[in-house]
Amino acid sequence: MPIDVEAVRRQTRGVLSVTHLNNAGSSLAPSPVVDTVVGHLRREEEVGGYEAAEEAADRLEGVYSSVARLIGAGPSEIALAESGSRAWAMAVYSFPFVPRTRLLIGRTEYAGNVIALRQLARRNDLQIVVLDDDPHGQVDVEHLQRELDRGNVAMLALTHVPMANGLVNPAAEVGRRCRAAGVMFVLDACQSVGQMPLDVQALGCDVLAGTGRKFLRGPRGTAFLYVRASVLERLEPAMLDGHSAVPTGAAGFEVRGDARRFESWESGAAGRLGLGRAVDYALALGLDAVQERVAGLAEQLRSELAAVPAVIVHDRGITRCGIVTFSVKGSDARNIKTRLADHRINVSVAPLPSAQADSAPAGRRQGEDLVVRASVHYYNTETEIQRLVGFLQGTS
Numbered sequence: 001m002p003i004d005v006e007a008v009r010r011q012t013r014g015v016l017s018v019t020h021l022n023n024a025g026s027s028l029a030p031s032p033v034v035d036t037v038v039g040h041l042r043r044e045e046e047v048g049g050y051e052a053a054e055e056a057a058d059r060l061e062g063v064y065s066s067v068a069r070l071i072g073a074g075p076s077e078i079a080l081a082e083s084g085s086r087a088w089a090m091a092v093y094s095f096p097f098v099p100r101t102r103l104l105i106g107r108t109e110y111a112g113n114v115i116a117l118r119q120l121a122r123r124n125d126l127q128i129v130v131l132d133d134d135p136h137g138q139v140d141v142e143h144l145q146r147e148l149d150r151g152n153v154a155m156l157a158l159t160h161v162p163m164a165n166g167l168v169n170p171a172a173e174v175g176r177r178c179r180a181a182g183v184m185f186v187l188d189a190c191q192s193v194g195q196m197p198l199d200v201q202a203l204g205c206d207v208l209a210g211t212g213r214k215f216l217r218g219p220r221g222t223a224f225l226y227v228r229a230s231v232l233e234r235l236e237p238a239m240l241d242g243h244s245a246v247p248t249g250a251a252g253f254e255v256r257g258d259a260r261r262f263e264s265w266e267s268g269a270a271g272r273l274g275l276g277r278a279v280d281y282a283l284a285l286g287l288d289a290v291q292e293r294v295a296g297l298a299e300q301l302r303s304e305l306a307a308v309p310a311v312i313v314h315d316r317g318i319t320r321c322g323i324v325t326f327s328v329k330g331s332d333a334r335n336i337k338t339r340l341a342d343h344r345i346n347v348s349v350a351p352l353p354s355a356q357a358d359s360a361p362a363g364r365r366q367g368e369d370l371v372v373r374a375s376v377h378y379y380n381t382e383t384e385i386q387r388l389v390g391f392l393q394g395t396s
Contacts, residue, residue, distance in 0.1 A: 137316030167317020175204020
């Protein structure tokens with residue numbers, strides 16, 4: 001069923017005060033999510049944190065089932081975390097790397113992931129290979145296949161939706177080739193989860209990390225990690241505590257048998273309940289319907305931006321999503337963002353969508369190659385898009 005836009009806007013208090021086109025940064029949360037978080041905090045205020053968590057034990061356990069249903073996994077394959085980057089790192093840092101093996105990454109891999117992989121490469125004497133883009137700007141699966149055929153590959157790390165060029169990488173095809181080669185496939189889905197259907201079986205990934213605050217419309221400080229059951233025993237977390245393992249004998253310990261081995265004892269119950277409510281909210285709307293509306297709004301925005309003479313749209317890809325990146329001739333991206341904010345239109349800035357995995361060319365000034373990033377969601381309207389475009393027409 002199509003999304004009832006007016007109904008979801010009535011549950012989104014922020015639309016009364018701002019035109020929010022920064023959903024790739026952090027969405028406006030719907031009132032049921034906010035009410036869930038605040039309600040639990042109030043209960044902690046009334047009876048105490050441990051006591052409130054005990055009362056909510058069944059609901060907290062249900063969060064794992066909700067996240068599992070969202071991505072086609074089993075609840076035992078899900079861990080909860082405080083950020084997508086932390087979830088991703090907990091799995092990647094636990095991998096038993098063999099020296100002088102190779103790591104494959106996409107050219108538009110998230111910068112934080114690249115830093116972590118470079119540290120791991122330095123520690124473990126690994127070689128990082130940056131895969132080419134194809135003519136559409138996506139990861140080149142033929143280059144991937146050549147590298148897989150060469151062998152000695154420990155892992156492939158890929159960002160499903162890069163932060164700044166609107167495309168969706170062909171993750172399912174990447175997964176198929178990695179599975180055939182027996183190579184661990186780690187997928188960063190922080191920008192894709194919540195704006196499109198995801199199925200880890202179809203994607204073929206062994207690890208997937210997602211965040212709550214972006215297109216899932218959950219609270220900040222919430223995220224999740226999926227680890228395929230068949231690879232779980234290969235990954236011993238870099239840090240353990242009394243939640244992720246138990247002592248055995250005089251000097252031994254046993255790590256948990258499920259994905260919660262990547263968690264620690266202390267966590268924010270209110271945020272986790274909010275994440276679960278956000279997942280249930282998205283599932284009730286239907287991710288196919290969400291994707292249809294988000295993609296339609298984004299294509300409308302790209303089309304209207306392209307008609308403004310001073311605007312350059314930078315998006316590429318065969319399949320595109322709700323992230324739209326552009327620049328305005330003669331204007332700094334940060335200045336455009338600030339001026340839009342003065343008119344209560346929220347956007348963000350991001351690096352140019354090119355060679356993010358490579359070192360910046362010598363002489364490039366920090367922030368020199370930024371673009372404006374407008375990211376739509378299903379609660380946005382055609383009128384809000386026209387408001388943004390109208391402002392840019394007035395600055396041309």
